[in-house]
Amino acid sequence: MERPATERQGAAAIHVAGVEKSFGDLQVLRGVDLDVAPGSIAALLGSNGAGKTTLIRILATLTRADAGTATVQGFDVATQPAEVRESFSLTGQFAAVDEILTGRENLVLVARLRHLPDPGAVADDLLARFSLTDAGGRRTATYSGGMRRRLDIAMSLIGDPPVIFLDEPTTGLDPQGRIEVWQAVRDLAASGTTVLLTTQYLDEAEELADRIAILHEGRIIVDGTLAELKQLLPPAKVEYVEKQPTLEEVFLALVGATPTDATDGTDATTDTAAGAEK
């Protein structure tokens, strides 16, 4: 195999330059430029329909770009798709696990398709790493959302690809599930994997990413660290806002009762306290 370009000092694990893509008359990507450094977590932010998934699909060799170049680990997605597929793993927007198979069978399936020597051992190891050992023998249709997504990510790790694409990894998960996924992503980056994740949750990008790129109307309009992004706006300032009395306060003043004396006193206290904070 050819020597990957990333072995050169400072080369990007993911490199996107001038990528364009249209579906009929709809121009989804209008010249996207993006670089992701090896071993870092990059977040691609954008509202629904911004083209995040389209960009991931191009990088994952599932869709062809109309123009521009994209490389993963130095391999061109258009001319070296087979090498690219050896270099990354994709976790799609909807947890793509086989519902009829058990968790363990899902992992064995992927290990076989990646042509690894001992699929069973790979599966057992990942079940343990993702705290799914007990659930491994159950059909994934019975899993909770968080468990499915964990299994989904575990399936992506098989074969230790150097790059992982996570397309909206926490969409539709409850808070507990999100925290589980976040931890899994952090562990990945700590072990040297390059992660490109898309999200529409700003706090998720803030929580996880080394660099954040904002995709808007088909272009990357900003790309930088969280601190750099924050500098784009004027520094934090203190504002004085005139506080209007609420109807509740007016009512209480008129009837002469204090909030604590009121029958629903606890509610009233929290409401006024919350109001005062604003």
Next chain:
Amino acid sequence: MSTHLVSDTRTLLGRSLRHILRSPDTIITTAITPIAMMLLFVYVFGAAIETGDGEYVNYLLPGILLMTIASGIAYTSYRLFLDLKGGIFERFLSMPIARSAALWGHVLTSLVANLMSVVLVVLVAVLMGFRSGAGVLAWLAVAGILVLFTLALTWLAVIAGLAAKSPDGAGGFAYPIIFLPFVSSAFVPTDGMPGPVRWFAENQPVTSIVDTLRSLFAEQPVGDDGWLALAWCTGLLVIAYGLATRVYRRRFA
């Protein structure tokens, strides 16, 4: 990449077969309509149908077998559609596998599942009095034609599965094919049909395939029908395979 075609296809075949083993009802529902038709025609209409010598069930079985396969392939479209919709298909395609293996896994699964349904229908036919003195070679020829017919229809089913927008659409394309045997020599001889219908019945693929199977079961010479049946099945297979591959490439460039 093509070095992995066989092993990847085997892996994905194993996966789909496991699906079938865990819901064997698909085999049974595939066989139920043809079995019901067979009961209806043998025990209700059969007495009024003039097909010459011999048991009516012997006359009927070949058409029923084609009907079984036509209803079985709807599940192939359906399973393919679900894989595409659920995202697992894209997961497969994003991995370093032979890309056509993702389709071949479904195609071979269809072959296995349909042959199981066919065996089930034949067993019921035997219970109903079907008898054949056909030798091993004739049975192999029957199996060969049914395999070819299944493959041809399965690749049609792949096109439907790739193109469908809804699960109903994925399975619905099979209905016209299921009813094609009615306008053929499968249930009644074509002699009594009015002109245009008779012309259609005698020149559509089901008739030549049914007549071939019937001759093989009855230990009669197959004649030109055999070549015609072979030509229909192979032609259909080549065209369906070509179209399916095109649709596939266009969708996943």
